[in-house]
Amino acid sequence: MPKNLSSIFERFGGVMLLPVALGLIAFVLIGRPSTWITLTAAGLAMGMMIFLMASGLSLIFGLMDVLNFGHSAFVSFGAFIAASVLAWSGVWVSGGNAGLNILALMSAIAAATAFGALAGWAFERIIVKPVYKDHLRQILITMGALIVAEELILMVWGGAPIPVPRPAVLTGSLVIGDVAIEVYRIFAFVLGLAVYIAMHLALNRTRIGLLIRAGVENREMVEALGFRVDRLFIAVFMAGSALAAAGGAMWAGYQGLITTAIGSEMMIMVFIVVIIGGLGSIEGSLLGAILVGLMANYVAFLFPKMSLASNMILMMAILLWRPFGLKPAVKG
Amino acid sequence: MSTVTISNPITTTAQRRVPAGRLFVYAIVLAIGAVLMFAPFLFPDVRAQEVAARICVFIVLVASYDLLIGYTGIVSFAHTMFFGLGAYGTAIALKTMGPGFDAILLGGSLGVLASLVLAVLIGLLSLRVKAIFFAMITLAAASVMMVLASQFFEYTGGEDGMTYTIPRFFSPANTLIADENGKAIRIFGVAANGRLALYYFIFLSSLVLFLAMLRIVASPLGTVLEAIRENEMRAEAIGYRVVAYRTSIFCIGAVIAALAGILRAVWLRYTGPDVTLSFDIMIDLLLMVVIGGMGTMMGAVIGVVIMTLAQFYLKDLMASGAAATSNVPLLPDLLNPDRWLLWLGVLFILLVYFFPAGIAGTLMGKGDHK
Numbered sequence: 145m146p147k148n149l150s151s152i153f154e155r156f157g158g159v160m161l162l163p164v165a166l167g168l169i170a171f172v173l174i175g176r177p178s179t180w181i182t183l184t185a186a187g188l189a190m191g192m193m194i195f196l197m198a199s200g201l202s203l204i205f206g207l208m209d210v211l212n213f214g215h216s217a218f219v220s221f222g223a224f225i226a227a228s229v230l231a232w233s234g235v236w237v238s239g240g241n242a243g244l245n246i247l248a249l250m251s252a253i254a255a256a257t258a259f260g261a262l263a264g265w266a267f268e269r270i271i272v273k274p275v276y277k278d279h280l281r282q283i284l285i286t287m288g289a290l291i292v293a294e295e296l297i298l299m300v301w302g303g304a305p306i307p308v309p310r311p312a313v314l315t316g317s318l319v320i321g322d323v324a325i326e327v328y329r330i331f332a333f334v335l336g337l338a339v340y341i342a343m344h345l346a347l348n349r350t351r352i353g354l355l356i357r358a359g360v361e362n363r364e365m366v367e368a369l370g371f372r373v374d375r376l377f378i379a380v381f382m383a384g385s386a387l388a389a390a391g392g393a394m395w396a397g398y399q400g401l402i403t404t405a406i407g408s409e410m411m412i413m414v415f416i417v418v419i420i421g422g423l424g425s426i427e428g429s430l431l432g433a434i435l436v437g438l439m440a441n442y443v444a445f446l447f448p449k450m451s452l453a454s455n456m457i458l459m460m461a462i463l464l465w466r467p468f469g470l471k472p473a474v475k476g
Numbered sequence: 477m478s479t480v481t482i483s484n485p486i487t488t489t490a491q492r493r494v495p496a497g498r499l500f501v502y503a504i505v506l507a508i509g510a511v512l513m514f515a516p517f518l519f520p521d522v523r524a525q526e527v528a529a530r531i532c533v534f535i536v537l538v539a540s541y542d543l544l545i546g547y548t549g550i551v552s553f554a555h556t557m558f559f560g561l562g563a564y565g566t567a568i569a570l571k572t573m574g575p576g577f578d579a580i581l582l583g584g585s586l587g588v589l590a591s592l593v594l595a596v597l598i599g600l601l602s603l604r605v606k607a608i609f610f611a612m613i614t615l616a617a618a619s620v621m622m623v624l625a626s627q628f629f630e631y632t633g634g635e636d637g638m639t640y641t642i643p644r645f646f647s648p649a650n651t652l653i654a655d656e657n658g659k660a661i662r663i664f665g666v667a668a669n670g671r672l673a674l675y676y677f678i679f680l681s682s683l684v685l686f687l688a689m690l691r692i693v694a695s696p697l698g699t700v701l702e703a704i705r706e707n708e709m710r711a712e713a714i715g716y717r718v719v720a721y722r723t724s725i726f727c728i729g730a731v732i733a734a735l736a737g738i739l740r741a742v743w744l745r746y747t748g749p750d751v752t753l754s755f756d757i758m759i760d761l762l763l764m765v766v767i768g769g770m771g772t773m774m775g776a777v778i779g780v781v782i783m784t785l786a787q788f789y790l791k792d793l794m795a796s797g798a799a800a801t802s803n804v805p806l807l808p809d810l811l812n813p814d815r816w817l818l819w820l821g822v823l824f825i826l827l828v829y830f831f832p833a834g835i836a837g838t839l840m841g842k843g844d845h846k
Contacts, residue, residue, distance in 0.1 A: 211608045274829060283551050283611055284766060284828045291759060291821035299815060408755060412619045415612040449627045456620045459613070463601060 159470040163434045170442040178322045183441045189329035191430075191437025192336025193398065196391030197410060198417040199343065199429040200384020206360040206424020208377045210272055211279070213286040215388055216411035217293035218263060222256035222389025223396035223406050224301050227308045229255045230397070237309045245311035249397070256393035257386045264385025268378055290407075297404055305403045308396045332394055339387070343426050356380060360424045416459045422469025431470055497839040505774045508781055509683075516675050517664045523788070529675060529743045531784050532682040533736050538764045539689050539776040540732035546770035547693060548725050549705035553758055554598065554614035557621045558730040560753035561594070562587040562737025567747035568631060570640040577643055584738040588731055595730035599723035622753045637748015646674040646742070678739050685732055690773055692728065701725055702771075759817075760787075763824055769834025778836050783820075791816055 167184060174180045201215045230237050233248035271289045275281040314331055317324040347353035358366045359373050367373050395410065396402045417436050421428030436455050443454040462470060511518060515528035537559055544550040562584060569583020570576075594617075602613045625632045632638070644650055650670030666672065692698055703711045704718055712718045741747045751757070760783060768779020798811040831838050 205608075211612075213611075271825070279608055280545075280549060280551060281828050281832060283608070284762065285825055287759075287762065288821050288824040288828065291817055291824070295815055295818035295821060299812075299818070408619070412616050415616055419609060419612055419616075453620050453624060456616055459616065460601060463613075 159466075160431060162431070162470070163438055166435060166438050166442070170438070170446075173446055174442070178324075179445070181323045182325060183445055184438065185325045185329050185333075187438035187441035188434060189326075189332040189336075189398070189437070190440060191434035192333050192340075193391050193394045194410070194413050194417055194437060195336055195430050195433035196339060196394065197388045198414045198421070198433055199340075199426045200380075200387040201414060202418050202421065202423055202425065202429045203356070203360075203380055204377075204384045205418070207356060207363070207373070207380050208276065209279075209363075210276065210282060210381075211286070212267075212272065213283055213411075214267065214271070214290040214293060215286075215385075215414065216407040217290050217297075218260045218385045218388035219392035219395070219410045219414075220294065220297055220404065220407035221263065222260055222392030223308075223402050224297055224306070225259050225389070226252040226256045226393030226396050227306050227402060228301075230309050230311075233309075237311050242313040245313040249311045249314070252397075253390055253393045256389040260386035260389025261382040263389075264382040265378065267385065268381040272381070294404060294407060297407075301404070303404060305401050307401050308399065310397055310400060314397075328398060332398060335394065339390075340426070340430055347426065352376070352379075413455070416455050418469075420459055420462050420469055422466075422472030425471050428469055428471035497841055501772075501774050501778070501836050501839050505777045508777055512679060515679075516666050516672055520666055525671075525675060527784060527788050529678050531780055532678050533740045533743065534760075534764065534780045534784060535777050536682045536685045536689075536736040536739070537733055538761055538768070538780050539686055539773050540729045540736065541761050542765050542768075542770060542773065542776045543689060543692065543701075543725055543732075544729045545765055546772065546775070547698060547705065548701040548722060550722060550726060551608075551611040552614045552726065552729075553611060554594075554618040554621075555729070555733050555761060556753055556755075556758045557614075557618040558591040558595065558733035559737040559740070559757070560621065560625065560749075561591045562734030563741040563747045563752040564625065564632060564737075565590065565734075566738045566741040567638055567640060570642065570741075571638055575641040575643045577645075580643070580738065580742060584735075587737060588734040591730045591734040592727055595727040596723065599726040600719075618753075618758065619755070622749060622755070625749055625753055633748065635749060637746055637750070639746045642674075642742055642745055644670070646670045646677070674743065678743050681735075681739055685735060686773070686777075689732065693773060697721070697725075705771075763820055766824060766827055766834055769836035769838070769840075770832075772834075772836045772840065774840070775834050775836030779834065782835075786816075786820075 167180075170183070171177075171180050174183070197215075197219050201212060204215075205211050229252035230248060233251070236244040236248040267289065271285055272282070275285055310328065314328045317326045318330065345353075347357055355366060355371055355373075355376055359371075359376060363373050392406070392410070395406070399406075413436060417429060417432040419432075420435060421430070421432030435458065439454055439458055440451055444451040447454075512528055512532060516525060519525065519528065537555070541552075541555045544552050544555070565583040565585075565587020566580055567583070569579040569586070573579040573582070598614065598617060602610050626634050629635075641647075648667075648669050648671040650673070652668040652670070652673055662668070693701075700711065700716050700721055703714075703716070704721060708718055711721075737752060740752065744751060764779035764783045765776065766779070767782055768777065769775025794811050794816055801811060827834065
């Protein structure tokens with residue numbers, strides 16, 4: 145590849161252009177602008193929700209070299225807790241009062257997030273701490289924890305699909321011309337974007353964020369300077385789990401009907417996102433999540449049977465091109 | 477037993493301390509082998525034969541998984557994918573070509589070939605990156621395969637799977653040795669019919685595959701694999717091409733898993749996601765390997781037997797436990813037979829903490845070695 149070509153590529157945003165390229169290709173293939181806009185909006189919303197789930201996993205890995213195969217348990221728990229809270233809220237959800245609607249949804253997400261943080265703390269202390277630095281046993285133990293967590297969900301909520309009431313104000317679609325975009329998708333996109341901006345600011349503008357980034361880069365050095373990276377790690381783990389639970393809560397509202405399979409379905413998505421994006425960076429996770437969200441929606445429209453396989457192929461292609469993902473913060 | 481004396485000199489000190497444990501493990505495995513060999517005569521009822529055949533096939537499957545996870549330190553979640561490819565290849569061929577050994581041969585070899593190609597692709601693509609990446613990629617690949625199997629239901633039967641007939645030679649109506657009345661003669665009260673032939677087909681194929689794997693781990697290749705597991709950098713520095721070795725053992729494991737899939741498909745006369753591809757089977761495999769002991773072929777045998785017996789008979793026990801405690805809050809829920817995986821999960825976590833070498837490994841004195 146000629147050098148100036150790749151530098152031009154980098155100057156115009158580098159790998160951040162990939163979603164744009166994907167969108168353009170899809171635009172040509174789909175042909176109808178209104179359909180394309182609807183699909184793109186759906187893809188972006190889906191991407192943002194997956195981003196919520198994936199970013200925590202990515203940071204956890206980057207900071208402490210711990211890959212939590214049980215991450216999707218937090219997603220499932222978040223989804224089921226949000227479903228229960230929304231079901232209890234009753235008329236707050238179904239009534240026409242927009243304030244109460246939002247309040248009910250927010251309390252559902254807050255309950256899921258709080259549970260995620262608490263469960264994350266317990267999970268880190270009990271499950272993960274004894275097996276730092278031992279990848280094989282980490283994979284096995286977190287997998288075992290995932291089994292236990294899924295069984296607990298089955299025990300509490302049962303195996304039947306659970307309907308998730310959607311707040312009245314977030315139902316329906318916004319119609320502009322012949323383009324219809326579901327309100328919930330806009331809400332999901334805005335919320336995801338807000339979380340991303342908050343995370344970006346926290347990581348780049350605060351002292352804790354500085355320490356986290358330094359820890360991802362070189363943990364021993366930060367420890368040598370006298371900082372307790374393990375304490376920082378608990379905080380990151382809790383935050384990551386809380387985000388996963390929040391993502392699960394949003395996803396539950398988006399789906400409208402959840403089963404216990406939600407965890408394993410999302411786990412695949414989250415893994416693909418983390419691998420595409422590169423471990424340890426939230427920019428990478430965002431990029432990967434949006435790529436996966438767009439791809440899933442475009443392909444589901446164009447070739448319905450290839451929807452999940454397309455993301456797999458995307459992942460394979462990106463791994464061939466960049467073996468460590470698009471924007472890795474940790475190498476190797 | 478002669479096997480004790482001819483092992484490598486490094487572990488001799490450990491052996492001198494606990495030769496009894498090693499002997500004990502070999503004795504158990506031999507006993508299991510003997511029971512499986514005479515299973516149709518010892519347990520003539522249908523359910524027990526089902527259990528015995530399942531144990532045979534899973535010993536092969538789990539041992540081939542142990543080649544990866546225990547001997548080489550590769551964590552793959554795609555093992556059921558290869559198992560399923562073998563099973564589906566056979567099943568589709570039997571369904572479309574009709575019952576016949578040619579169908580089993582053709583479909584089975586296509587399944588094995590597909591497994592091999594996929595394994596080479598996945599291996600070359602991702603075994604050069606970290607173990608954790610590999611685990612994630614194989615997990616994703618396996619779930620994609622699962623979705624594909626249910627989406628292309630015209631060929632695979634979707635979620636319901638498919639039933640088919642197997643060659644007449646293996647059907648209970650086939651008489652192997654006829655007596656003067658033209659009926660199958662009874663050996664120790666067991667009719668010498670096609671069902672018996674099928675069981676011995678499964679048993680002997682499994683035995684051959686298992687012995688082949690024992691040979692592999694005893695060969696120089698097995699030693700290199702253990703070296704890679706213990707210290708990848710060092711193995712590379714000595715001059716072994718780690719990626720090539722990893723890819724080759726991944727392919728060997730995939731092929732053996734596919735062969736096990738053929739056996740499963742022929743025995744069950746049914747192939748569907750639940751019995752081959754599903755994530756539950758993958759979890760079973762993991763549990764069996766870890767319970768039995770990673771890095772020992774003997775462990776695979778012990779793990780499979782314990783887990784399979786637990787699956788078939790522990791559920792009954794739990795049901796009676798739940799019934800007995802039905803007036804205590806929460807306990808019946810915990811003892812509900814559907815929740816048995818919960819307890820296995822807890823057991824699994826405890827095992828990984830305290831006995832990472834598993835039953836066989838701990839007994840054989842490998843407990844101190846991580």
